[in-house]
Amino acid sequence: MAKPIYIVGAGGLGLEMLALLQSFPEYAASGFYDDQFEKGSLIHGLVCLGNVSELLSISNKTYLLVAIGDPFFKREIIDKINSNTNLEFPTFIHPKATLLQSKEIKIGKGTIITAGAILTTHISIGDFVLINLNSTIGHHVQLQNFVSIMPGVNLAGKVVVEKEVLIGSGANVLNGVTIGLQAKVGSGAVVTKNVLPNQTVVGIPAKPLVK
Numbered sequence: 001m002a003k004p005i006y007i008v009g010a011g012g013l014g015l016e017m018l019a020l021l022q023s024f025p026e027y028a029a030s031g032f033y034d035d036q037f038e039k040g041s042l043i044h045g046l047v048c049l050g051n052v053s054e055l056l057s058i059s060n061k062t063y064l065l066v067a068i069g070d071p072f073f074k075r076e077i078i079d080k081i082n083s084n085t086n087l088e089f090p091t092f093i094h095p096k097a098t099l100l101q102s103k104e105i106k107i108g109k110g111t112i113i114t115a116g117a118i119l120t121t122h123i124s125i126g127d128f129v130l131i132n133l134n135s136t137i138g139h140h141v142q143l144q145n146f147v148s149i150m151p152g153v154n155l156a157g158k159v160v161v162e163k164e165v166l167i168g169s170g171a172n173v174l175n176g177v178t179i180g181l182q183a184k185v186g187s188g189a190v191v192t193k194n195v196l197p198n199q200t201v202v203g204i205p206a207k208p209l210v211k
């Protein structure tokens with residue numbers, strides 16, 4: 001029998017994760033948890049079971065998929081609920097993602113790799129990482145916990161992406177670049193040099209965003 005799984009976050013990514021779960025018949029999507037919706041309301045055809053804090057009092061084994069794109073917010077939510085050892089966070093690798101040498105690719109819990117992603121070899125991926133549609137991840141890349149890679153990103157070999165980094169859709173990161181803790185890379189950027197922690201870079205070549 002399929003195991004019930006609940007999606008944390010009922011926005012656009014939550015809807016896409018609901019679609020992703022169609023490829024995993026061992027799980028049955030059974031509802032959302034989200035602070036923005038009223039308990040009992042219907043979202044994307046499923047019930048909202050309450051806000052995220054309610055997950056703290058769950059006393060039986062419960063599977064969750066965290067569908068939050070913003071890395072900082074994702075980490076905050078997980079910090080809030082992680083103390084409840086009844087909560088389990090499976091890893092999902094869509095059947096249409098390609099891992100060229102899977103025994104040389106380490107992947108942490110709660111990580112999601114969506115359709116069309118291609119990963120080569122000697123790659124290390126932490127917990128709660130999102131690798132979104134059609135992204136490519138080269139050799140010896142490290143993706144630390146809570147990183148979100150948006151659709152169509154290309155990471156060349158030996159790129160290091162530190163914790164809680166967001167890489168916007170269609171960005172390219174050149175060989176050997178390190179992207180520092182909580183940095184953001186804008187959509188369409190070409191990153192040729194290291195990015196400092198907390199910095200936002202945009203453009204070609206990517207430069208710090210000055211507001």
Ligand SMILES: CC(C)(COP(=O)(O)OP(=O)(O)OC[C@H]1O[C@@H](n2cnc3c(N)ncnc32)[C@H](O)[C@@H]1OP(=O)(O)O)[C@@H](O)C(=O)NCCC(=O)NCCS
Pocket residue numbers: 150151167168169184185186187188189200201202203209211
């Ligand atoms: C780079 C980014 C993080 C900046 O977000 P922000 O700090 O909220 O910045 P703002 O939207 O306030 O924009 C500030 C300025 O940067 C510019 N800018 C924003 N994103 C840019 C980008 N990717 N490339 C070039 N310029 C960009 C804006 O036009 C604005 O310029 P202005 O001051 O001259 O009007 C964000 O724009 C981005 O690209 N996020 C990725 C989103 C994504 O990939 N989503 C995928 C969903 S599936």
